[in-house]
Amino acid sequence: xxxxxxxxxxxxxxxxxxxxxxxxxxxxxxxxxxxxxxxxxxxxxxxxxxxxxxxxxxxxxxxxxxxxxxxxxxxxxxxxxxxxxxxxxxxxxxxxxxxxxxxxxxxxxxxxxxxxxxxxxxxxxxxxxxxxxxxxxxxxxxxxxxxxxxxxxxxxxxxxxxxxxxxxxxxxxxxxxxxxxxxxxxxxxxxxxxxxxxxxxxxxxxxxxxxxxxxxxxxxxxxxxxxxxxxxxxxxxxxxxxxxxxxxxxxxxxxxxxxxxxxxxxxxxxxxxxxxxxxxxxxxxxxxxxxxxxxxxxxxxxxxxxxxxxxxxxxxxxxxxxxxxxxxxxxxxxxxxxxxxxxxxxxxxxxxxxxxxxxxxxxxxxxxxxxxxxxxxxxxxxxxxxxxxxxxxxxxxxxxxxxxxxxxxxxxxxxxxxxxxxxxxxxxxxxxx
Numbered sequence: 087x088x089x090x091x092x093x094x095x096x097x098x099x100x101x102x103x104x105x106x107x108x109x110x111x112x113x114x115x116x117x118x119x120x121x122x123x124x125x126x127x128x129x130x131x132x133x134x135x136x137x138x139x140x141x142x143x144x145x146x147x148x149x150x151x152x153x154x155x156x157x158x159x160x161x162x163x164x165x166x167x168x169x170x171x172x173x174x175x176x177x178x179x180x181x182x183x184x185x186x187x188x189x190x191x192x193x194x195x196x197x198x199x200x201x202x203x204x205x206x207x208x209x210x211x212x213x214x215x216x217x218x219x220x221x222x223x224x225x226x227x228x229x230x231x232x233x234x235x236x237x238x239x240x241x242x243x244x245x246x247x248x249x250x251x252x253x254x255x256x257x258x259x260x261x262x263x264x265x266x267x268x269x270x271x272x273x274x275x276x277x278x279x280x281x282x283x284x285x286x287x288x289x290x291x292x293x294x295x296x297x298x299x300x301x302x303x304x305x306x307x308x309x310x311x312x313x314x315x316x317x318x319x320x321x322x323x324x325x326x327x328x329x330x331x332x333x334x335x336x337x338x339x340x341x342x343x344x345x346x347x348x349x350x351x352x353x354x355x356x357x358x359x360x361x362x363x364x365x366x367x368x369x370x371x372x373x374x375x376x377x378x379x380x381x382x383x384x385x386x387x388x389x390x391x392x393x394x395x396x397x398x399x400x401x402x403x404x405x406x407x408x409x410x411x412x413x414x415x416x417x418x419x420x421x422x423x424x425x426x427x428x429x430x431x432x433x434x435x436x437x438x439x440x441x442x443x444x445x446x447x448x449x450x451x452x453x454x455x456x457x458x459x460x461x462x463x464x465x466x467x468x469x470x471x472x473x474x475x476x477x478x479x480x481x482x483x484x485x486x487x488x489x490x491x492x493x494x495x496x497x498x499x500x501x502x503x504x505x506x507x508x509x510x511x512x513x514x515x516x517x518x519x
Contacts, residue, residue: 098139098165100512101190105205107147107170109281109316110387111196112154113370114394115216115255116142119195120163122505138512141184144170145201151282151316160315173201177208189513199223212511216255216504224248229511231504234496250507253500256394259372269377270350273307275300275474276375276397277363278383279322281314287332289384290325292404292467295338296382298359299471304478310364310378311355312371319343319353319365336467379484380477382470389458390448394495398477398487401447402470403462449491457490 102123106116120140127138142164144154155169166184168176176183186209194202194215203226206213214229215221217237221230224245231252232238238249277297279289297309313319326333326340333339343365344354355363366374372395375381381392381399392399449457461470477483 096137097185098187099136099189100138101141101187101211102138102508102512103141103143103190103192103205103209103211104164104195105143105145105192105197105202106195107145107154107197108150108387109154109157109314110390112158113315114259114387114391115195116158117161117163118255118258118501119193119504120161122501123508124163126505126509139165141165142167143173143176143205144168145173145197146170147197153316157315177204180209191508191511193508203227214508214511216252217249218254221245221249229507231507233500250503252503252507253497254394254495255500255504256390257495258498258501259391259394267373269310269374270308273304274378275307275309276378276381276383277309277311278381278386278388278392279311280384280386281316281388285384285386286317286321286325287330288404290322291330291333291336291338292402293382294326294340294357294361294363295336295467296471296474297361297363298338298357299468300474301359301361303471303475307379307478308364309361310352310366310371310374312366312375313369315369319367322355322365338467380474382474385446387448389446393447393449393452393458393491396488396492396495398484398491399447399458400470400474400477401458401460402465403446403460404465405462406464449494452494453490457494458487 104116104120106112123140127140130136130138140163142158144150144167147170150170155167158164158167168183172183180186188210190209190211192202192206192209192211192213194213199215199222202213202215203223207226212228213226214231215223215227216231216233218233220237221227221232221241224230224241227248230241230245230249232249233252233254235251238246238251241249277293279293280286300307300309311322313322323340323343324330328334339358341356341358341360344356346352350364352367353365355365357363370391372391375392375397376395378397381397383389383392383399383401385401385403389399389401445451445456446460446462447458450460459473461473
């Protein structure tokens with residue numbers, strides 16, 4: 087259970103518990119906040135004898151991959167981490183897992199807000215929720231950190247005094263990308279085929295063929311794939327092999343993976359049409375992604391990250407592979423599993439989006455209008471390559487999307503403001519020891 091080695095005498099005086107779920111929330115919300123809090127706790131230890139423990143509790147979520155604990159352990163920010171599969175047992179008998187002092191704070195940073203409320207009540211700790219869109223349990227929240235004034239406004243008036251607007255945690259991604267390691271000379275396109283099995287089955291063969299078409303249209307462009315922390319190069323090779331039944335439906339595949347052999351230290355994927363794709367294994371690769379002219383991506387949390395970085399994108403959802411899409415989460419997976427309606431998956435999604443004004447990409451969801459193109463239905467790699475070509479030919483069009491994306495996020499600084507709110511909730515009597 088523990089991520090760090092501790093002696094028995096080092097039982098904490100205070101505990102700060104982060105509650106989260108999937109890889110997107112971990113990377114964009116949990117990690118930057120954990121870094122800020124750990125810096126404060128380190129400073130505090132030099133001033134007093136109080137030991138503050140930072141912990142991560144993962145909660146059940148259909149969008150999780152199961153590898154979140156492995157990813158978070160690599161950061162070395164948490165005294166201990168509890169897996170999602172252990173959440174209910176931890177809730178019933180927390181002392182069986184870890185030592186819990188009498189004072190602490192539970193922070194909601196992803197998943198169902200109710201899990202953090204339950205955990206705080208069970209531990210008798212204070213609770214603060216980061217509210218991106220809505221606060222569902224304001225009565226049980228001691229403090230609410232809202233992304234926007236709109237979130238605060240829709241709260242019942244008697245709870246608005248508990249709420250402070252800190253801003254969008256993802257806006258701080260722009261600062262993380264400023265320390266750029268230059269990509270090799272040339273123009274670049276980022277490809278995001280997915281991070282989970284059900285999406286990689288479609289995404290790998292589909293996007294490899296997109297890259298081959300793009301290379302023929304725009305030979306001066308280079309390609310990169312940021313490898314998600316929940317997958318690896320071996321899986322990418324697997325999903326492009328005959329073991330994936332969908333590879334037979336596409337013309338492209340992997341000829342070989344070349345080792346790093348130049349100043350840009352990353353492995354290189356060579357397609358069967360000799361298109362070279364750089365594989366970025368250092369995650370998150372914001373400094374590299376931010377240097378790309380456009381990103382071609384499937385749906386998911388990565389659309390929010392790309393939006394926060396201000397990277398123009400085309401969001402792709404090929405609905406022609408119904409057997410695979412039955413394993414997808416959300417509305418797509420529900421429709422794909424229905425015996426009759428799954429035959430009309432693309433049509434039904436389009437109708438749903440038109441009538442309900444619903445969107446699949448996070449920038450569009452946030453803006454409640456089309457900011458980035460969503461290509462849903464029986465789409466082909468050539469069609470996506472052609473559309474990307476049309477975007478890349480118009481610098482004004484690309485800049486317009488980039489400006490729209492940046493306008494959605496607001497100014498950086500939300501992580502600092504949320505850190506201050508959490509620190510202000512810590513018992514001052516303990517900190518002054």
